[in-house]
Amino acid sequence: MSTRTDRPAGTARIRSTSAVTAAALGALLVPASATDAEAAAVSARALRVAESKKGSPYQWGAVGPHRFDCSGLTLYSFKRVGKRLPRTAAAQYNHTRHIRASQRHRGDLVFFHSGGRVYHVGIYAGHHRIWHSPKTGAVVRLERIWSRSVWYGRVN
Numbered sequence: 001m002s003t004r005t006d007r008p009a010g011t012a013r014i015r016s017t018s019a020v021t022a023a024a025l026g027a028l029l030v031p032a033s034a035t036d037a038e039a040a041a042v043s044a045r046a047l048r049v050a051e052s053k054k055g056s057p058y059q060w061g062a063v064g065p066h067r068f069d070c071s072g073l074t075l076y077s078f079k080r081v082g083k084r085l086p087r088t089a090a091a092q093y094n095h096t097r098h099i100r101a102s103q104r105h106r107g108d109l110v111f112f113h114s115g116g117r118v119y120h121v122g123i124y125a126g127h128h129r130i131w132h133s134p135k136t137g138a139v140v141r142l143e144r145i146w147s148r149s150v151w152y153g154r155v156n
Contacts, residue, residue, distance in 0.1 A: 039156050042081050043107025043123075046155070049077040050123045050131040056140045058133045063087075068133040070121050073140060074109060077123060083155050089121040096153025104152045111151045124152070 050073055059067035064076035071089045078085050085092050093111045104110075110130050112120035122132030125142055133140045 035156070039154055040105055040107065042078075042083060043105065043155060045081040045107075046074075046077040046083070047107040047123050047125060047131065049080045050074070050140070051125075051142075053077075053140045054131075054142070056133070058136055058138050058140075060136065068140060070133050073131070073133045074121050074123060078155055085155065090118040092121055093118045093151065093153055095155075097156055099152045099154050101150075101152060105154075109153045109155065110145060111153060112147055113149050113151060118151070 053064070053068065053073060053076075056064075057067050058069060060069050061072070062068050063072035068076065071085075071087060071092055074089075074092060075085045075087060086095050089111060092109060096109055099108065104124055106124060106126045108124045110122045110124050111118045112122075120132070120134075122130030122143075125131050128145050129142055130145055131140065131142055134143070
């Protein structure tokens, strides 16, 4: 008889422990969701900054506010919303949380690469398009992503 009473008591303890564990895990997951939501809001604001620079001329090494190279535009846009990024496209890639294309959102960074080397960056605008400062003689503009050799990063 004592075996029957021990078994339900043990089971109750396990269930109780599982509920406590589940509650603790749930509490751990909430901040991650809040962090993702915060990152998305910041990225959306940075995207609006980049959009506001439409027509600004490309200049190698320029970080704004009137001329930009590719990583200068992303650096400037995120700096205006309180986030720091390194200077170059490759360093920015290493600074971001890498995400899959299926996870990308407006405001995430799009990194163009060749042979594992990042050579260009823009800000994802949705619908397979980016805001970027492409090259000498061009201006900041919205353009379709022209390559499949891209990686995505999220600024935290």
